[in-house]
Amino acid sequence: xxxITQTQPGMFVQEKEAVTLDCTYDTSDPSYGLFWYKQxxxxxxxxxxxxxxxxxxxxxxxxxxxxxxKARKSANLVISASQLxxxxxxxxxxxxxxxxxxxxxxxxxxxxxxxx
Amino acid sequence: xxxxxxxxxxxxxxxGQEVILRCVPISNHLYFYWYRQILGQKVEFLxxxxxxxxxxxxxxxxxxxxVERPDGSNFTLKIRSTKLxxxxxxxxxxxxxxxTDxxxxxxxxxxxxx
Numbered sequence: 072x073x074x075i076t077q078t079q080p081g082m083f084v085q086e087k088e089a090v091t092l093d094c095t096y097d098t099s100d101p102s103y104g105l106f107w108y109k110q111x112x113x114x115x116x117x118x119x120x121x122x123x124x125x126x127x128x129x130x131x132x133x134x135x136x137x138x139x140x141k142a143r144k145s146a147n148l149v150i151s152a153s154q155l156x157x158x159x160x161x162x163x164x165x166x167x168x169x170x171x172x173x174x175x176x177x178x179x180x181x182x183x184x185x186x187x
Numbered sequence: 188x189x190x191x192x193x194x195x196x197x198x199x200x201x202x203g204q205e206v207i208l209r210c211v212p213i214s215n216h217l218y219f220y221w222y223r224q225i226l227g228q229k230v231e232f233l234x235x236x237x238x239x240x241x242x243x244x245x246x247x248x249x250x251x252x253x254v255e256r257p258d259g260s261n262f263t264l265k266i267r268s269t270k271l272x273x274x275x276x277x278x279x280x281x282x283x284x285x286x287t288d289x290x291x292x293x294x295x296x297x298x299x300x301x
Contacts, residue, residue, distance in 0.1 A: 102286070104286065104287070106289055106290075108292070113294075114276060114294065114295050114297070115292065115293075115294040115295060116230070116278060116280075116292035116295075117292075118289050118290075118291060118292070121287065121289055123286070123287060162229070162230060164230075169286055170284075170286070171218075171282065171283070171284045171285045171286040171287070171288050172217075172218040172235060172237060172242065172282060172284045173235075173243075174220070174232040174235055174243060174245075175222075175230075175232065175290060176232070177222075177229045177230040177231070178229060179228070179229045180229060
């Protein structure tokens with residue numbers, strides 16, 4: 072089974088609107104971390120936001136927020152007030168276990184296009 | 188702000204040749220990783236490294252791959268005899284190792300095997 076599933080290969084959003092990128096995960100470990108990265112066309116991986124499995128509140132970082140629904144095993148990324156520069160691939164990732172150095176599992180990504 | 192750096196940004200090599208990809212992790216980080224991303228596919232874990240030894244490796248990381256931290260700053264990935272299917276973007280990452288720490292990725296090295 073896939074550890075991380077991103078079901079939206081591509082999405083369009085109008086500039087200044089909000090968009091939600093879906094991510095579901097599969098783990099039996101009660102301790103895990105969820106991460107979102109942005110990959111522009113230049114190729115680098117830019118860290119956006121982190122959510123720990125024991126965190127009571129949804130994570131927020133500026134225009135990014137993570138809609139964490141533990142029972143559903145989902146960790147959707149919400150981008151508010153989309154900007155043209157948000158056009159990129161977005162990857163959801165998970166680290167299982169309490170050990171902070173464990174490897175990441177990545178989803179297949181969602182390509183977001185922001186329309187002017 | 189500290190960042191992970193990688194050189195070269197693009198490497199072209201002939202099949203069967205050896206390549207060394209170089210990375211300078213964030214200076215106070217203790218854990219280092221290599222991932223690869225074949226064009227259009229997901230990012231895949233190759234290997235993690237701590238205290239001068241491999242912590243974990245994937246099934247992709249076979250005998251043709253090796254990693255080394257030759258000095259206090261560099262972290263290298265060597266591919267001994269490259270194959271066409273090794274063509275990919277290779278990312279180095281580093282982490283402080285705490286449960287809340289993220290892995291910070293370098294800009295990647297695009298390897299093209301001809």
